[in-house]
Amino acid sequence: MIRATYLLLPCIALTLACATPQNADLDRVNARYAEVSRGQAVSIDTSVDMYDARKNLDHAKELMDGGAEAETVSHYAYMAELRIQLAELSADTRARREEAEQLLAQRQQIRLEARTGEADRASARARAAQASAAEATARAAQATTQAEEEKAKARAAELRLDEMQQQLEDLETRQSERGILLTLGGVLFEFGKADLKPAAETQLSRVAGFLIANPDRDVVIEGHADDVGTDEFNEELSRDRAESVRDYLVLSGVSGSRIVADGFGKRFPVTSNETDAGRAQNRRVELTILDAGISAREAIRR
Amino acid sequence: MADSVRIAVVVVGMFVFAFLSTGCATPAPPAGEAIGAAEYALRKAKEDGANESAPVDIRQIEDKIARAKSERSQGAKATATRLAHEAALEAQVAEAKAANARIHRARTEIEKGLDDLRAEIERQR
Numbered sequence: 001m002i003r004a005t006y007l008l009l010p011c012i013a014l015t016l017a018c019a020t021p022q023n024a025d026l027d028r029v030n031a032r033y034a035e036v037s038r039g040q041a042v043s044i045d046t047s048v049d050m051y052d053a054r055k056n057l058d059h060a061k062e063l064m065d066g067g068a069e070a071e072t073v074s075h076y077a078y079m080a081e082l083r084i085q086l087a088e089l090s091a092d093t094r095a096r097r098e099e100a101e102q103l104l105a106q107r108q109q110i111r112l113e114a115r116t117g118e119a120d121r122a123s124a125r126a127r128a129a130q131a132s133a134a135e136a137t138a139r140a141a142q143a144t145t146q147a148e149e150e151k152a153k154a155r156a157a158e159l160r161l162d163e164m165q166q167q168l169e170d171l172e173t174r175q176s177e178r179g180i181l182l183t184l185g186g187v188l189f190e191f192g193k194a195d196l197k198p199a200a201e202t203q204l205s206r207v208a209g210f211l212i213a214n215p216d217r218d219v220v221i222e223g224h225a226d227d228v229g230t231d232e233f234n235e236e237l238s239r240d241r242a243e244s245v246r247d248y249l250v251l252s253g254v255s256g257s258r259i260v261a262d263g264f265g266k267r268f269p270v271t272s273n274e275t276d277a278g279r280a281q282n283r284r285v286e287l288t289i290l291d292a293g294i295s296a297r298e299a300i301r302r
Numbered sequence: 303m304a305d306s307v308r309i310a311v312v313v314v315g316m317f318v319f320a321f322l323s324t325g326c327a328t329p330a331p332p333a334g335e336a337i338g339a340a341e342y343a344l345r346k347a348k349e350d351g352a353n354e355s356a357p358v359d360i361r362q363i364e365d366k367i368a369r370a371k372s373e374r375s376q377g378a379k380a381t382a383t384r385l386a387h388e389a390a391l392e393a394q395v396a397e398a399k400a401a402n403a404r405i406h407r408a409r410t411e412i413e414k415g416l417d418d419l420r421a422e423i424e425r426q427r
Contacts, residue, residue, distance in 0.1 A: 072384075075384050075388070078388060079387065079388065079391060082388070082391040082392060082394075082395055083391065085395050085398075086391075086394060086395055086398055089395070089398040089399060089401075089402050090398060092402055093398070093401055093402045093405050096402075096405045096406055096409050097405050097409075099409055100405065100408055100409040100412050103409070103412045103413055103416055104412060106416060107412070107415065107416050107419060110416070110419060110420065110423065111419070114423050114426075118426075209349075212349075212350060212351050212404075213349050213350075213351070215351065215354060247412075250408045250411060250412065251405075251408055252404075253351075253401065253404030253405060253407075253408060255407060255408075255411070256408070256411045256412075256415070
């Protein structure tokens with residue numbers, strides 16, 4: 001009697017299975033959805049793709065229960081599968097981007113420390129050699145730099161008025177013998193710093209898009225400064241600005257091997273440093289999108 | 303027994319009718335629109351470098367759009383729309399894959415640069 005019941009059980013199960021509609025694709029994608037939403041990477045609350053995937057899955061179930069063709073049910077299951085994949089990809093892209101940004105911040109910190117360390121060591125050596133004299137010179141130099149920086153700050157305040165108008169003209173392009181030349185004006189950077197302002201990022205994202213669509217073209221990034229401040233400061237600032245632009249492009253997905261960035265301080269002015277307007281024009285980052293076949297490493301100015 | 307079967311048939315019939323009539327009441331967007339959207343998504347994916355990173359995927363999407371067009375020309379609008387919807391999403395996935403590959407590459411590059419910088423500073427000490 002008991003044995004007979006055991007024999008009957010699978011039969012009952014089979015009958016039930018036939019009665020409730022089944023779709024292997026839908027089952028598979030439902031399982032995948034559950035798996036992904038259990039993970040940490042993709043939040044169902046915030047991912048539109050996951051939300052849409054859920055809707056597709058529910059719709060597929062409805063259709064299946066309503067007796068729709070397997071092909072139709074599978075179609076919605078497949079749409080959900082693609083959306084889950086999209087959600088996973090964008091979550092991973094976001095996570096890797098954050099990591100990359102943190103690495104860039106680390107690099108900046110290390111450089112800063114290295115520079116400070118270098119300066120410390122240099123002044124220690126100088127002190128050992130000629131204690132009081134060196135110190136006096138250093139103080140004088142610092143005072144000069146400070147005064148110059150004050151002056152520059154005052155000028156920057158004046159210039160800010162023209163900023164809006166200038167930003168419009170900041171992405172001027174022209175054809176040079178090496179390729180397309182774009183100039184990012186100084187107003188696109190934080191004053192005295194290498195950080196890009198949002199307006200610069202808007203313009204650079206267009207440049208990044210162009211470079212991604214044209215993988216055979218390299219880019220040379222050259223930072224330039226005006227003649228205010230010490231040569232050392234200007235060389236460093238112009239190089240840091242060029243590298244900020246480089247980092248932005250790399251983060252946007254342009255391979256670093258296609259980019260060469262360097263700073264040239266005040267060595268290559270485009271106009272006279274006599275006037276404010278002239279100096280504003282000289283503070284700039286020049287991007288040259290090279291013609292196909294010219295490599296960035298060959299093309300950089302020395 | 304016979305009565306309950308009859309009732310069941312009527313109920314099912316009503317459901318099917320309700321389902322079909324709502325299907326007719328909301329006209330499906332024309333297949334042409336879906337195909338246009340798929341073509342646009344494909345173009346965007348290609349511009350974003352998916353042609354280089356996933357040439358096979360791109361090829362399959364192109365084939366699917368072609369199939370959608372041929373279905374539409376034979377009057378199979380529902381199938382055409384379905385194929386076009388799939389192709390559009392597949393193109394988005396291809397584009398997301400390309401972007402993902404790029405950021406992975408960038409991250410590796412930046413990490414290597416950082417290691418090089420650390421080594422250089424070590425040497426100078």
